[in-house]
Amino acid sequence: MIGRCRNCTGQLTFDPAKQMLVCGNCGGTFAPADYGVSEQELLWDTKVESLSDIYGTDAPGYIDSYVYVCKSCGGEIIINGTEASTRCLYCGNTAVVFSRIAKQKRPGYILPFKLSSGDAVEAVRGRFSKGFFIPKSIRNFTPDDVRGIYIPYWVVNCFHKGSAVVSGSVRRGKRTSTVYFGRAGHMNITGLPLDASRMLSDDSSSRLEPYDLSEMTSFEESYLLGFYSNISDINYGNLKGAASKRADAYFDELVLKSVHDASSPCIHSESHVTTVNFTNMKYAMLPAWFVTYTHNGIHNTVVVNGQTGKVVCGVPWNKTLFFLLMTVSGIAFTGLFFLILRQMIPFLIDFGSGKSTTACSYLLAAVAAGTIALFSYGISRIRRVMKSIDLTQAVSIFNFAGRRQG
């Protein structure tokens, strides 16, 4: 039986370091590919029953909750609508909901975890220790929960056609003028992984990239032992939307790179069409660790790529330290510029009164524009950081990682 050692019937879990199933009792190791699910096991699979069917439909807590019976101990397991494997609260064994995997399209591939939970926490700590503005209490965080979850992905190929007008500035003598460039073309996109779980936002999952998909192997249920997993719950429309969004962005990025004769190019207008090749896409399970910690009463969910160890999160910052240092450095820079300008300004004004006041006012306008540019760039960067923090503290990602048993 899946999940049970062939020597001693001890509990098996997948060990990322060994890339093997390891028995918790006798230490025996087995190749996951040799541990397929038997026909019999599929027949034994208990029905997944909706909680609202059992206890009445109106209780809000029961919506999207289902009851499954643990095959190891017979205990009741509560799962949500898309969970394919979870931990039994009573015996700690991984329960794989075979019927769900069989009924929905069975994944073709899986990228087994390479990092253990310890490696994942280590990766987060390592990255946090490099963050100058990360408060000490967060650097020494204690994880509330560390969960290894296989996220369902569709790996798609698509054909993209687009046209765009790029505007850029060109200097001719003393004048800058806006010039427009037209680009129209097509490209093939291959092996693009798109997260197939509606509960997990694409903004979070896309940041886990890159995954090296050449390390994917044929899906076997036994890889799920010791981990949580979900099945795909998106439709073709969602998939096409997600593919288009990524393809549009890549097209724009490449088009901007193709404009060399102008400075600060940006997209003026664009139109796109992405055709997803629905016949040759791959359904794969990709690994991610979800590490949660609490800071000032707020849940933060850090995601770690289970293959590469890439850490994804926005971290609350030490605002006092940040604004203090920024003010101090602002005063220092002001002093420095003041010393320089005090020398320069009389010269500039003299020069201006002599022949052209326009040259002087141009210079002042340029300085003002530069100042505004510095501020707006800085503020937009800070807002970007705050957006990442919002993603990390979002209730949706906390629920995705946390609303599971075990």
Add this chain to the structure above:
Amino acid sequence: MDILAFIIAAGLGFGLSCFLFAVLLTRSNDIGNNVGEASRYTVGIEYDIITNNLSDAEVKSFGRGYITEA
């Protein structure tokens, strides 16, 4: 004259500081905020039309008909 110098200096000084610290904050606290690069998934765009220095009329009409012809 010193007042003018001071105003400009303060603007530039605090602007530069804001810029610098925003970059530092991004490096410190915005972790892994990037997606897979374009080069990972595509060899690039094969251009059918490349036009430089479009006129205003051309800017408006550029690409018309290109997408719809499928």
